[in-house]
Amino acid sequence: MEIRQLRYFAVLAEELNFTRAAARLHISQPPLSLQIAQLERELDVRLFDRNNRRVTLTEAGEAFLNDVRALLASLKEATVRVRAVDQGLAGRIEVGLSGSHFLGPVPALIARYTAEHPQVSVLLNEMNPAAQLEALRGHRIDVSISRTAVDDEELQAMPLWPDPVVAVLPRQHPLAGRKRLELSDLAGDAFVMLRQDTSGFARFLAETCARAGLPLSVAQTVAEVPAQLALVAAGLGVALVPRSTCRHADDRVAVCRLPADISRATVYAVSRRQGRRRALDTFLQTAAQMGDGKA
Structure with missing residues (x-):
């Protein structure tokens, strides 16, 4: 049984006329008749009653039509879906x-x-x-x-x-009113740092401080930037974080820009x-x- 035969059957069942069905399928009438006859032989069921004046569905044909329509609809949906996946749309x-x-x-x-x-x-x-x-x-x-x-x-x-790197300081920090800092300005502060074993960005920050000659005094080491911000807000130290993470920062935190050569990220x-x-x-x-x- 072929999908083509099922489509031919569904169209003929709708038209109930071999000439109109063949025209709709863009084929001649003999191939349509042949495919329907082959389908009936394979199913061992008569799907249509035919005489010189009319074509009608048998009871078995009516039952088969419901299933064929559902199958063809599912096939169409599957075709649309697979094309969407191939195009990156699903x-x-x-x-x-x-x-x-x-x-x-x-x-x-x-x-x-x-x-x-x-x-x-x-x-x-x-x-x-x-x-x-x-x-x-x-x-x-x-x-x-x-x-x-x-x-x-x-x-x-x-x-x-x-997403440039910025310095975040507790609001009560003496430098909290500054808009821009040098890393050297934080030489005497304790830092809240990211864990270097799980983050290349954390290693980048540590290396940046080392290149700038900034000795790091680490107060706490955490896994995520939100934890850094929370600890800085609590006054436990200062931190270097991506600027985007400060959009909704606690008002107990001050955000200061750093020089472009060390903040680029x-x-x-x-x-x-x-x-x-x-x-x-x-x-x-x-x-x-x-x-x-x-x-």
């Missing part, structure tokens, strides 16, 4: 990200993308940066939103938007070079538009 994207990105542009990116691509499910997996890279290599996520570029044989990074989308879901390409296109200010 499917699923597994996103890995750390908690700090919820404080920046990422929620707006997810909202815009899901509004534009309602047939794509975007699943957010909150995990530390090191775990994201492991999950990417293991094909458990499709993209990592990261503050560290990765470029090797398996993974690649696409810049999304700049970027958010990246890290993905596999091979075996990517098609929907990821449309997701990255939307992210790139937001990074270009086209959101």
Whole structure:
């Protein structure tokens, strides 16, 4: 039994006339008659009663028509769906990200993308940066939103938007009224730092301080930027964090810019070079538009 035979049957059942059905199918009448006869032989059922003046469905034909219509409708839906997946307009994207990105542009990116691509499910997996890279290599996520570029044989990074590093200080800090600081201004302070074993960005910050000759006195080490901000607000130290995370900072925290040569930082989308879901390409296109200010 072929899909073509089922389509021929459905059209003939609607037209109840071989000439009109053949014209609608853009074939001649003999091939239509042949295919219907083959279908009836395969089913061992008479689907139509025929005489010189009319064609009618048998009782079995009427029952078969309901199932055939449902089958053809499902096939059409499957065709539309598979084409949408192939074009990146449907499917699923597994996103890995750390908690700090919820404080920046990422929620707006997810909202815009899901509004534009309602047939794509975007699943957010909150995990530390090191775990994201492991999950990417293991094909458990499709993209990592990261503050560290990765470029090797398996993974690649696409810049999304700049997110400069700023200093956050307790509101009662003597330098809290300053708009801009040098790292050397914080030489006597205790720092709330990110854990370097799980974050390339944390290692970047520690190396930046080392290059600037800033001796670090570490008061606390935490896994996420929101924890840094909370501890700074409580007066336990100062911290270096991405500027985007300060949009909704506690009013007990002061935010100070740093020189461009040490504050420059970027958010990246890290993905596999091979075996990517098609929907990821449309997701990255939307992210790139937001990074270009086209959101």
